[in-house]
Amino acid sequence: MSTTQVATAPAAATMTNGYKDYGQGDMAVRALDGINVTMNRAEFTAIMGPSGSGKSTLLHTLAGLDRLTAGESTISNVTITGLTEAQITDIRRNHIGFIFQAFNLIPSLNAKENITLPMDIAGKKVDKAWFDEVISILGLGDRLTHLPAELSGGQQQRVAVARALVARPEIIFADEPSGNLDSKSGSELLGFMRRAVKEFHQTIVMVTHDPTAASYSDRILFLEDGKIVDEMLEPTAEKVLDRMKRMGH
Numbered sequence: 129m130s131t132t133q134v135a136t137a138p139a140a141a142t143m144t145n146g147y148k149d150y151g152q153g154d155m156a157v158r159a160l161d162g163i164n165v166t167m168n169r170a171e172f173t174a175i176m177g178p179s180g181s182g183k184s185t186l187l188h189t190l191a192g193l194d195r196l197t198a199g200e201s202t203i204s205n206v207t208i209t210g211l212t213e214a215q216i217t218d219i220r221r222n223h224i225g226f227i228f229q230a231f232n233l234i235p236s237l238n239a240k241e242n243i244t245l246p247m248d249i250a251g252k253k254v255d256k257a258w259f260d261e262v263i264s265i266l267g268l269g270d271r272l273t274h275l276p277a278e279l280s281g282g283q284q285q286r287v288a289v290a291r292a293l294v295a296r297p298e299i300i301f302a303d304e305p306s307g308n309l310d311s312k313s314g315s316e317l318l319g320f321m322r323r324a325v326k327e328f329h330q331t332i333v334m335v336t337h338d339p340t341a342a343s344y345s346d347r348i349l350f351l352e353d354g355k356i357v358d359e360m361l362e363p364t365a366e367k368v369l370d371r372m373k374r375m376g377h
Contacts, residue, residue, distance in 0.1 A: 141166075148194070181353060182353075
């Protein structure tokens with residue numbers, strides 16, 4: 129692919145002049161205050177900031193899980209602002225994967241059924257070679273017939289990651305994906321997410337408060353009071369920690 133093609137490839141997601149208010153009148157709280165951001169394809173972006181800075185709101189409005197009060201957002205070059213709920217659901221189903229801190233697995237389905245569920249719902253055929261590769265990398269081969277209750281926290285989160293990746297979405301939104309994991313499981317998970325970006329050209333946007341988790345990303349956006357106040361490329365845990373110390377006071 130030539131560099132010009134790369135440069136002009138549409139972004140995975142964008143937001144232009146994004147505002148989000150909760151509540152009415154005097155009680156209104158502005159969660160996002162004029163956000164302009166582009167999530168590039170095949171890039172791992174982390175979103176950081178103090179509690180209440182708007183991190184999760186940004187993730188949810190970019191993903192179409194919540195609506196902006198004003199402004200515009202796109203997913204895969206489609207403007208989702210103003211679409212009906214059914215149209216947004218359709219775009220989420222076809223273009224987006226989610227990884228949440230709570231694994232959101234269905235207790236009565238085994239690991240394999242949980243992983244393929246979004247594709248089954250969408251009526252899509254599972255690419256067996258890709259499924260096998262994801263399962264192999266995540267080390268879930270001998271766990272596919274287990275129910276969530278028979279899996280450890282780390283294994284359940286790996287199932288959730290496999291579910292997001294197997295459908296090959298254009299963009300994966302992850303909300304504190306390593307938040308419930310011990311440090312070994314967390315670093316394995318983040319290492320795999322990084323590989324998914326580098327080797328499989330996946331696009332990942334992750335909210336985290338953990339400098340170590342953020343250091344796996346290509347760039348970090350720092351939020352404060354609903355605004356993007358800084359950006360860091362090629363982060364290290366030390367640089368992130370140093371930057372976070374100057375925030376939220």
